[in-house]
Amino acid sequence: DTEVTQTPKHLVMGMTNKKSLKCEQHMGHRAMYWYKQKAKKPPELMFVYSYEKLSINESVPSRFSPECPNSSLLNLHLHALQPEDSALYLCASSQDLRRGGAYNEQFFGPGTRLTVL
């Protein structure tokens, strides 16, 4: 199984809503990532989890709250978002953040298209 799954595919929410994005992988990967991507732009790294611990937080506003309940799951909790947060949110995983000199490809999920009204 070389798949990263993300739910939901599409999400429309108001600025006062609370919602969550979910990501799952069963490849035994120990590093998982959240990216935000605007149209025609490269993905921007938001968070990285390594061995279920938050390893990198790229100064993301607190209205985005990541959670890694176990090695296969990664959530992104959303609260009080702004219209400019509308984007494609991509989850990715790779074997091990700590391995150097190795393949360590990132596998991406299909993304969640988020619209904030």
Place this chain on the structure above:
Amino acid sequence: AQKITQTQPGMFVQEKEAVTLDCTYDTSDPSYGLFWYKQPSSGEMIFLIYQGSYDQQNATEGRYSLNFQKARKSANLVISASQLGDSAMYFCAMRERSNTGNQFYFGTGTSLTVIP
């Protein structure tokens, strides 16, 4: 300095022709990896090809090949026999080591359009 530079925002190629997408990178890590991803309009990032810094030969995967010129810090993607389904955004990416573990960097992307 930019870690990954893709200088072609948009490219056009005739169906069945070959096309080269440019990518240059900047790193002082001797052990790094270079990746190319394809992103169709559906949004999913599809891994195409990988080149490790110590690999002696250029990577190839079917119609995709990577023209790796280490001294020039260049990792161009060559797509042979272009197909209509190749129309997409293409991102060059690099993995290098840092204090916190591996870091990944993406270029700004090249939008490829295949013309029938």
